[in-house]
Each structure stands twice: as structure tokens, then as C-alpha cells.
Amino acid sequence: MSVAPKTSLAVFEKLDRNLVKLSSELRPQNVHGIRTGTRRLQILLGELSPKLNRNQKKLLKLLGRLRKRAGKLRDLDVQLAALRSLKIPREPRRKTQLTNELIELRRSREKKLTKAADKNTIREIRKRLRRARKDFDPKASREPLAVAREMLEPVRFGDGKLTEALLHHFRILSKRARYAAEFGEQTPETRHFIAGVKRIQDALGDWHDWFTLTQTASKHLGEVRESSLVAELHNVTGAKFRNAVSMLEPMRTEPDATKPPAKASLRSLAKTIPAMSSAA
Numbered sequence: 715m716s717v718a719p720k721t722s723l724a725v726f727e728k729l730d731r732n733l734v735k736l737s738s739e740l741r742p743q744n745v746h747g748i749r750t751g752t753r754r755l756q757i758l759l760g761e762l763s764p765k766l767n768r769n770q771k772k773l774l775k776l777l778g779r780l781r782k783r784a785g786k787l788r789d790l791d792v793q794l795a796a797l798r799s800l801k802i803p804r805e806p807r808r809k810t811q812l813t814n815e816l817i818e819l820r821r822s823r824e825k826k827l828t829k830a831a832d833k834n835t836i837r838e839i840r841k842r843l844r845r846a847r848k849d850f851d852p853k854a855s856r857e858p859l860a861v862a863r864e865m866l867e868p869v870r871f872g873d874g875k876l877t878e879a880l881l882h883h884f885r886i887l888s889k890r891a892r893y894a895a896e897f898g899e900q901t902p903e904t905r906h907f908i909a910g911v912k913r914i915q916d917a918l919g920d921w922h923d924w925f926t927l928t929q930t931a932s933k934h935l936g937e938v939r940e941s942s943l944v945a946e947l948h949n950v951t952g953a954k955f956r957n958a959v960s961m962l963e964p965m966r967t968e969p970d971a972t973k974p975p976a977k978a979s980l981r982s983l984a985k986t987i988p989a990m991s992s993a994a
Contacts, residue, residue, distance in 0.1 A: 717762055717855040717897045725754050726847040730840055736784075737836045740824055742791045745784045752781040757893045759846065761865075762855045769849070773842040776835070783827040790820040793927045800950070805943045808935055812943070815934050858898030859907060865891040866911070869965060876959050878925065884962065885918035910965075917961040921954035 729751035928947040
């Protein structure tokens with residue numbers, strides 16, 4: 715079963731609208747829209763299409779640069795939201811200090827995104843986006859659910875201890891798998907798959923948000939012994955980590971109808987994982 719035409723068309727149209735919004739105002743929802751829109755298009759063209767033409771390759775390259783800038787800005791919005799939700803009576807001044815430093819860092823990254831999203835760049839991206847929309851043929855695409863299952867094979871068929879680096883890697887895989895599956899016809903099997911992956915994605919994303927905030931706090935305020943706020947963030951992150959692991963473990967043992975590839979251990983997989991990047 716190929717890509718659903720209406721779904722693929724909606725991705726092109728929504729991304730085009732978000733590009734227009736981004737060029738006028740860098741509101742958090744606009745930044746998030748660009749980030750998710752470019753990811754979805756990357757899955758559609760880069761994973762589900764049989765072959766990329768020259769225009770599509772250039773389009774994805776331009777969008778990749780923009781997404782990287784938008785991702786760094788979005789990560790700060792998420793960290794600020796997490797920090798503000800943390801109810802801790804100790805060290806209110808340090809919490810205020812960290813909040814102000816995150817806000818200042820956000821201003822700096824906002825300037826970089828504004829520079830990357832200049833009118834000429836946005837104009838070129840939209841022009842290439844319209845051309846890519848005309849060239850895309852849903853009937854020639856790969857089967858979305860099958861592609862999504864393939865993306866999760868490193869999670870399903872790995873063994874060994876789950877580490878922070880692996881959880882970060884699996885967070886990206888689960889997100890990509892969900893996006894791929896959403897391009898297919900929404901059969902009961904597909905909806906069941908998406909719901910399961912979304913639960914995993916939410917748990918991994920929640921952990922990663924707090925993990926990133928904890929790293930930022932440690933950098934600005936010192937380690938656990940130097941700050942009770944940092945100590946509390948480590949406690950929260952630890953609980954989020956355990957919850958994420960508990961969500962992944964059943965998936966690694968649950969039988970699946972798809973045929974697994976040659977079994978690879980998590981230790982060998984870890985060697986291929988790039989350094990953790992919150993902008994991924």
C-alpha cells in the first residue's frame with residue numbers, strides 16, 4: 715500500500731504555510747511547525763520515495779540547515795517550559811538565574827534563525843517545494859508501514875543495557891517511524907502501530923527534554939554538590955529515564971510479524987551512534 719495522496723499533499727501545503735509564518739514572526743509554534751514539517755518531508759522524500767531528483771536533494775539540504783537552527787531554538791523553548799514547571803522552594807535565585815540565561819541564549823539563537831530564514835532563502839525553498847510537490851508520485855512510493863517497521867528494527871532486535879546514548883538514538887528512530895507510518899492509509903493495524911510508537915516517543919521525548927535541561931543547568935550552576943536545583947533536576951531526569959526504559963523493554967521482547975534482520979547487539983549498535991545532539 716503506497717502513500718496516501720491527501721496526506722502527502724497536506725505536508726507540502728502545511729510546510730509552505732509555516733515558511734510564510736516563519737519569515738514574519740518567530741513564535742514558538744511557528745518554529746515547531748518548521749521543525750516537524752521539515753522532518754516529515756524528509757521522511758516522505760528521503761525514505762518513502764524510490765529516488766530523489768536534483769531539486770528534491772537541494773530542497774532537503776536547504777531545509778536541513780533551517781531545521782537545525784529551528785531545532786536549537788525549539789529546544790530552548792522546551793527547556794524553559796520544563797524549568798518553569800519545576801516546583802522547588804530551594805534556590806529560587808538560581809532558578810531565576812538559569813531562566814534568565816536560557817532567555818538570553820534564546821535571543822542569540824533567534825537571531826541566527828532569523829538570519830538563516832532571510833527572504834531570499836525562504837523564497838527559494840518555497841519555489842523548490844512547489845516543484846517537488848508536482849514531481850512527487852504517491853503511487854510510486856514505498857509502503858509506509860513496512861518502512862516504519864524497518865526503522866524500529868534496531869530497537870526491537872537489540873539486546874543488552876539501555877544507555878542514555880541509545881535512548882537518544884531510539885527517540886529519533888521512533889519519531890521517524892511514526893512519521894513514516896502516518897503517510898499510509900489509516901488501517902486498524904497502522905493506527906495500532908502509531909499509537910504504540912507515540913507512547914514510546916512521548917516517554918523518550920519527556921526524558922530527553924529534562925536530560926537536556928539538566929545538562930544546561932550543570933553547565934551554568936555546577937554539579938549536584940554545588941546546587942540543590944541541579945540535584946533535583948538529576949532526580950527528575952532519573953525518574954524520566956526509568957519510565958522511558960520501562961516503555962522500551964516490552965517492545966524488545968514482544969513478538970512481531972515482520973521478519974527481523976541479523977541480530978545486532980546494542981553494544982555494536984552504540985558504535986554507530988553519533989554524538990548526542992538535541993537538534994537531531
